[in-house]
Amino acid sequence: MHEHIAAVPLDKAYRLLNHGPTILVSSRHAGVQNVMAAAWACALDFDPPKLTVVLDKNVKTRALVENSGVFVIQVPTVAQIRLTSLVGSVSLVDDPHKLEHCAVQLFEMPGHDLPFVEGCSAWLACKLIPEPHNQQTYDLFIGEVVGAWADTRVFSEGHWHFETADPTLRSLHYIAGGHYYAIGQALDVDESNL
């Protein structure tokens, strides 16, 4: 495993998505692999951790996920903003060399036959929970998180440390038309004293 990557306990995995970052979906089937960007992914449950992600009928990733039954949701960083926009704009349908042209580097995690994107801050390996009605009617896919990892320079001991980490490790939050926000200032409420 990479030097800065550490496993995240599954009961803390929801925290990797709780703040609503734009994510990358990666998948592989029968020798074809792809990476796409998506703003519409969301935690769904704590234990076992589950999440939802919207995969439009015109994206190549959808068939890869349906056919392999597995996928990775990962959290790209400010340093990856151009890569994120690129994989969200270029389709593997139009460009069979998309990943190369988008400068996406992939790596493997032991025990998971899945393509993981280098340079992200967090990775969630997911097993598709087939729900044909949701998939067909709403393009809505549900995954159970079966493995989670984070870059310890920005997430450790169950918490993000955006406030002290290098700003290029912050998460991206997409609006539209090439316009993003980075995650910002930390704010705390003493919940024992409300």
Add this chain to the structure above:
Amino acid sequence: MHEHIAAVPLDKAYRLLNHGPTILVSSRHAGVQNVMAAAWACALDFDPPKLTVVLDKNVKTRALVENSGVFVIQVPTVAQIRLTSLVGSVSLVDDPHKLEHCAVQLFEMPGHDLPFVEGCSAWLACKLIPEPHNQQTYDLFIGEVVGAWADTRVFSEGHWHFETADPTLRSLHYIAGGHYYAIGQALDVDESNL
């Protein structure tokens, strides 16, 4: 309507949630109204706009939404961090005067029999699309957005303006244990020149 509140065209409504803010859900049925906080809400479609929200079986809001078939998703601000934590911690089941004790002020929007929370930056009036299997199995509710509004001091002409608005109008992004992040710096990619 309030001075700073303007309607958002429905085809731009997804942008109010696209950056993954923590939201407040409000609802009303048979004279009972409630407001709760949730991190697990997400855009689902553009046109007509739809969204998902997770409503646990132990929250009072769930019955109000199921019985009335309508609800509001609204985006609280940094100025409302304590209110957000409070309505996420106190249950109407335990405290019938929850809204008063949480200092929640509600207002009405013409044409919508729904309670809207004062001081938020955006509001999405939703009609429940009943999906009993999702609701029962995953606590997952789907709504069609039938009305959208935003505070023009921070969202106008289809775009958030966090970078120029008062910082207290920024969105909140919850992690866990009273720890939030505000939305941060604006970042742009020229998508015509990737």
